Amino acid sequence: MIPIRMLCLLLLLMTLLASSDPVAAADQACLRCHGMKSMAYQDPVTGGLRNLAIDPAAMAASSHAKLTCRACHGAGFESFPHFSETKKESLSCLECHKGKDGFPYVLFESIEKGFMRSVHAQALPDRFTCFSCHNPHAFHGLSQTRVRDMPEQVRQDNGICLNCHSNQEQIRVLTGRAFPGLLNMHAWLPDLQRHWRTVRCVECHTSSTRPQDHFILDKRFALRDCVACHSRNSVLLKKLYLYRSSEERQKAGFIHSLVMNNAYIIGMTRNLWLDWAGGLLLGLTLLGLLGHGMARWLVARKGGFHEQNHS
Amino acid sequence: MNRIIPDHPAHRKNGVELYPVWLRIWHWSNALSFVMLIASGVSLHFAGSDLPLIPFDRARVLHNIFGWLLLCAYLVFVATTLLGSNGVHYRPQWSGWMGRLLRQALFYGVGIFRGEPHPFPATARNKFNPLQQVTYLGVMFVAMPLLILSGLLFFWPQWVPEQLWEMDGLWVVGVVHYLLGVLLVAFMMGHIYLATAGETIWGEFRKMVLGARAEEE
Numbered sequence: 001m002i003p004i005r006m007l008c009l010l011l012l013l014m015t016l017l018a019s020s021d022p023v024a025a026a027d028q029a030c031l032r033c034h035g036m037k038s039m040a041y042q043d044p045v046t047g048g049l050r051n052l053a054i055d056p057a058a059m060a061a062s063s064h065a066k067l068t069c070r071a072c073h074g075a076g077f078e079s080f081p082h083f084s085e086t087k088k089e090s091l092s093c094l095e096c097h098k099g100k101d102g103f104p105y106v107l108f109e110s111i112e113k114g115f116m117r118s119v120h121a122q123a124l125p126d127r128f129t130c131f132s133c134h135n136p137h138a139f140h141g142l143s144q145t146r147v148r149d150m151p152e153q154v155r156q157d158n159g160i161c162l163n164c165h166s167n168q169e170q171i172r173v174l175t176g177r178a179f180p181g182l183l184n185m186h187a188w189l190p191d192l193q194r195h196w197r198t199v200r201c202v203e204c205h206t207s208s209t210r211p212q213d214h215f216i217l218d219k220r221f222a223l224r225d226c227v228a229c230h231s232r233n234s235v236l237l238k239k240l241y242l243y244r245s246s247e248e249r250q251k252a253g254f255i256h257s258l259v260m261n262n263a264y265i266i267g268m269t270r271n272l273w274l275d276w277a278g279g280l281l282l283g284l285t286l287l288g289l290l291g292h293g294m295a296r297w298l299v300a301r302k303g304g305f306h307e308q309n310h311s
Numbered sequence: 312m313n314r315i316i317p318d319h320p321a322h323r324k325n326g327v328e329l330y331p332v333w334l335r336i337w338h339w340s341n342a343l344s345f346v347m348l349i350a351s352g353v354s355l356h357f358a359g360s361d362l363p364l365i366p367f368d369r370a371r372v373l374h375n376i377f378g379w380l381l382l383c384a385y386l387v388f389v390a391t392t393l394l395g396s397n398g399v400h401y402r403p404q405w406s407g408w409m410g411r412l413l414r415q416a417l418f419y420g421v422g423i424f425r426g427e428p429h430p431f432p433a434t435a436r437n438k439f440n441p442l443q444q445v446t447y448l449g450v451m452f453v454a455m456p457l458l459i460l461s462g463l464l465f466f467w468p469q470w471v472p473e474q475l476w477e478m479d480g481l482w483v484v485g486v487v488h489y490l491l492g493v494l495l496v497a498f499m500m501g502h503i504y505l506a507t508a509g510e511t512i513w514g515e516f517r518k519m520v521l522g523a524r525a526e527e528e
Contacts, residue, residue, distance in 0.1 A: 230359070
């Protein structure tokens with residue numbers, strides 16, 4: 001008979017081993033195939049290659065890490081090979097992300113409305129879905145990554161757009177036509193690479209100031225106004241810097257107001273204290289000079305002294 | 312003592328020209344750059360406010376063009392000061408320096424109201440009074456190079472450290488550029504005003520347009 005202490009240790013070991021595996025036991029069978037990096041098939045409609053591989057590590061780090069494959073994919077996937085009817089399943093993020101406890105209903109309702117009006121949904125109503133941009137097997141909620149590392153945030157968010165828009169082949173597969181080059185389209189923007197490194201595409205390509213707005217505009221209506229960002233009421237404060245600036249606004253005092261603008265943007269990050277100090281210095285200089293000049297004029301007038309006689 | 316002779320064809324062969332043509336062009340090119348940089352700089356800094364400003368994209372181009380012009384003029388200044396004869400006016404005579412400085416300050420504070428003569432009239436070897444000299448030394452050898460350098464860093468922001476004193480490096484550079492800009496605007500205001508405090512109100516402006524000669528000892 002196994003002693004109780006030994007049994008407890010054995011159970012604990014089994015629990016630890018089970019929990020150290022990032023993949024739930026129920027998903028092992030799926031990942032036997034979908035865990036292969038080369039898992040793909042050729043789309044009969046577009047002729048493009050559709051990737052069906054899942055990265056277990058990325059999945060384990062994603063916002064959906066706790067979900068099993070079957071939580072989203074229907075029961076029909078239990079059998080292999082999958083039935084044709086099963087493979088036609090249409091998944092929708094909003095089945096979970098709208099109207100269920102734990103998710104802000106208004107936010108996802110707004111995302112859906114915005115998406116339906118977006119140039120993507122309008123141009124490709126049957127082919128453009130949430131998954132065209134967001135990979136549910138690697139997606140990491142923005143609120144979890146936002147603020148901590150702004151350049152990384154920008155790189156991640158722009159990467160979603162560039163995945164298609166910097167890849168002519170991908171664009172051709174998706175739309176059936178070629179798009180003008182990004183460099184030419186953005187040639188009007190000074191210091192282009194720096195802009196791309198420091199702000200997200202959506203700052204100009206969405207009209208709303210709601211941070212999660214998905215109403216991506218047709219390029220003809222994209223923001224093309226320097227002052228929209230380069231001013232004290234910059235739209236960036238309501239978009240990219242929303243969370244950061246609200247944190248910073250909670251700080252008080254002169255020193256904090258000096259250091260709070262830790263990302264320099266011409267026109268936006270001017271400091272009111274320094275503006276007042278500069279204005280005061282120039283105002284006092286002007287007053288001093290006017291006073292001196294006035295005194296010279298009065299003395300010359302009173303005493304009959306004329307500066308012409310100085311020398 | 313040397314005597315200033317207003318430029319006149321009859322005097323052209325006498326004395327030393329205090330404001331040779333190249334220097335007058337240099338001076339007025341600086342003046343133009345200053346005015347344009349102030350107008351465009353204010354427009355960039357206060358973009359989006361209710362002030363009557365130059366449109367942002369135009370202000371950016373103007374600020375870049377006149378920033379480069381100011382740099383070229385500064386390089387001319389460095390070359391003529393270090394290699395040419397212009398440097399003699401910027402060389403302070405340390406012996407009795409503070410006393411001369413106070414004497415000049417006393418003139419602006421008191422003597423000018425009594426119609427006293429200028430204590431240090433321009434000479435061929437020293438055309439600046441002591442206050443002018445110390446101000447120009449600070450402006451031309453400290454403020455201007457820092458202003459130009461901080462402006463140039465906006466063309467190559469990758470040279471700016473990510474963090475300076477726990478702040479964004481570029482923000483620090485931006486604040487330095489702004490503060491130096493404000494100081495130099497104050498300098499320009501004083502410079503223009505004191506130009507009216509010469510022998511006559513318009514005399515100094517006239518000299519910078521037509522030139523003026525000082526007799527050699």
